[in-house]
Amino acid sequence: AMMMDARNTEVMLVQCGDYDEATSLALLYDLDLDVVFDFLVDKYLGALAVERDELLGKGGLYGASQSKTLQTDRTRSTAALLELQKYLDRHDSAKTNHRYRLGVVEKVLMKNADFHLQPWLTEHYLTHNPEDLIRLYLQYGALEKAAKFSSKTIQLAMKKEELISRHPNARWLPYSLLDEIFKSLAEEITQLGSRLQVAATAKNVLGVTNGFSRSESTQPTKRSAKAEEKRLETLKEIQRQLEEDMQLYLENVERESIF
Numbered sequence: 001a002m003m004m005d006a007r008n009t010e011v012m013l014v015q016c017g018d019y020d021e022a023t024s025l026a027l028l029y030d031l032d033l034d035v036v037f038d039f040l041v042d043k044y045l046g047a048l049a050v051e052r053d054e055l056l057g058k059g060g061l062y063g064a065s066q067s068k069t070l071q072t073d074r075t076r077s078t079a080a081l082l083e084l085q086k087y088l089d090r091h092d093s094a095k096t097n098h099r100y101r102l103g104v105v106e107k108v109l110m111k112n113a114d115f116h117l118q119p120w121l122t123e124h125y126l127t128h129n130p131e132d133l134i135r136l137y138l139q140y141g142a143l144e145k146a147a148k149f150s151s152k153t154i155q156l157a158m159k160k161e162e163l164i165s166r167h168p169n170a171r172w173l174p175y176s177l178l179d180e181i182f183k184s185l186a187e188e189i190t191q192l193g194s195r196l197q198v199a200a201t202a203k204n205v206l207g208v209t210n211g212f213s214r215s216e217s218t219q220p221t222k223r224s225a226k227a228e229e230k231r232l233e234t235l236k237e238i239q240r241q242l243e244e245d246m247q248l249y250l251e252n253v254e255r256e257s258i259f
Contacts, residue, residue: 040084047076113140131174154245192232
């Protein structure tokens with residue numbers, strides 16, 4: 001009963017913005033700090049949403065994307081982000097198995113898989129269980145991010161001071177996840193290529209039928225096709241880079257193991 005009361009008090013303190021008191025109480029009663037970090041993430045994302053709405057209100061979606069002069073006050077989201085970082089730096093460590101950082105990343109990706117995570121959140125995983133972040137990216141459909149981060153992980157592992165020959169203490173790479181990424185990239189590239197080919201064929205047929213006339217109604221389709229073409233090229237480049245990094249890594253490890 002006392003533990004339940006302590007947990008309820010922790011939640012109440014968090015809701016009142018008394019994060020220091022909430023964390024102190026949680027540590028005293030050996031409670032999880034997930035409530036604190038969940039609230040801090042919501043506070044940060046909420047501040048971003050308000051700022052976005054304010055910006056869109058100054059010129060609409062098109063105006064916000066085209067104007068170089070429209071600005072909005074980032075004070076709230078910046079303060080919320082710094083607050084989140086402060087509590088992570090203070091309470092997330094090897095002792096907690098860095099579970100709070102992972103929880104923050106998952107909550108953000110759950111809300112928006114396309115969200116640009118701050119480098120101070122992701123770079124931690126270059127040297128601490130990179131598979132954790134890669135797995136989350138894949139879980140929430142952020143394939144490009146999973147592949148790019150995998151490349152960064154491999155490139156770091158190839159640095160002279162990091163490269164270790166094949167022995168029991170060798171640096172481990174998440175090979176099964178890399179296989180999954182390669183498979184997903186190949187499938188996505190094939191599907192995109194097929195869709196673009198079908199669209200091109202339909203366009204040619206339509207062009208012959210209409211005497212190659214161009215109407216305004218085709219503009220959204222053209223924009224969509226351009227976006228898919230760009231994504232296809234991006235995925236191919238990401239795939240090429242990851243394959244190159246993986247090949248170089250394996251060659252370097254093999255070379256080092258000879259000596």
